[in-house]
Structure formats: structure tokens, C-alpha cells
Amino acid sequence: MALETTVKLTVNVVLSALAVSNLMHLLPYSWSQQEKWQEISTEVKHSQGRVNNLRTVFSRYFDPQQAETIMKEQSSRLEPGQRQIFWQDKPAKDAKKVINGE
Structure with a gap:
């Protein structure tokens, strides 16, 4: 009986x-799979x-x-x-005349 217990x-x-x-x-292996899963879920x-946009x-x-x-x-x-409206830049001296009311 002791031999049987020892073998078991x-x-x-x-x-x-x-x-x-x-x-x-x-x-x-499990850890690497979890890391890959995290990367995929982030992607x-x-x-x-992007799909929503x-x-x-x-x-x-x-x-x-x-x-x-x-x-x-x-x-x-x-x-x-x-x-259609076209915006034009005025030369500097013309701009002074417009500001001064000349």
C-alpha cells in the first residue's frame, strides 16, 4: 500500500x-497575443x-x-x-486719402 501511494x-x-x-x-505566448490584441483594438x-467622418x-x-x-x-x-465681388488691394497713398476723406 505504501508503494502504491508513493507511485501515485x-x-x-x-x-x-x-x-x-x-x-x-x-x-x-499569451502575453504577446494580448499585446497584439491591444494594438489591433487601437487601430x-x-x-x-475615420469611418464615422x-x-x-x-x-x-x-x-x-x-x-x-x-x-x-x-x-x-x-x-x-x-x-460676384472681387476684392482689390488699394495702394498705400489712396488708402490714406480714403481714411482722411479726401
Whole structure:
């Protein structure tokens, strides 16, 4: 009976040692997988922000209510009742005359 108990105890100790050894080999792999998962989740968050921005732009461009506004922004055409204003820089001496009321 003592021999049987010793053999069982020895087998259990060897199995426990093998289990601990395998766990020690798997821990670095698990840590590297967790680091990769963190990197991927960070990239997903950044990509999600870009996707949200692109969805907003997409929905704006394909919104029928905003089509006229977008066409005005992207073209140089004016409505019939509008006039285009051209800003010009005045020379320095003319600017003094305007300020002084001359």
C-alpha cells in the first residue's frame, strides 16, 4: 500500500511539474497575443473614427436637401440675382486719402 501511494504521488508530482512547465511556456505566448490584441483594438478605434467622418461626408454629399448648397460650394456659377465681388488691394497713398476723406 505504501508503494502504491508513493507511485501515485510521484506520478501526480510529475504531471503537476509538466503542467507548470507547459504553463510557463504558454504565458509569453499569451502575453504577446494580448499585446497584439491591444494594438489591433487601437487601430480599430482609429479606423472607426475615420469611418464615422467618411460616413458624415458621404451622407452630406448624397443628401438631396443639401445638393444645391454643395453645388454652389463646388462650382463658380452664381444664381441670376447674385453678383460676384472681387476684392482689390488699394495702394498705400489712396488708402490714406480714403481714411482722411479726401
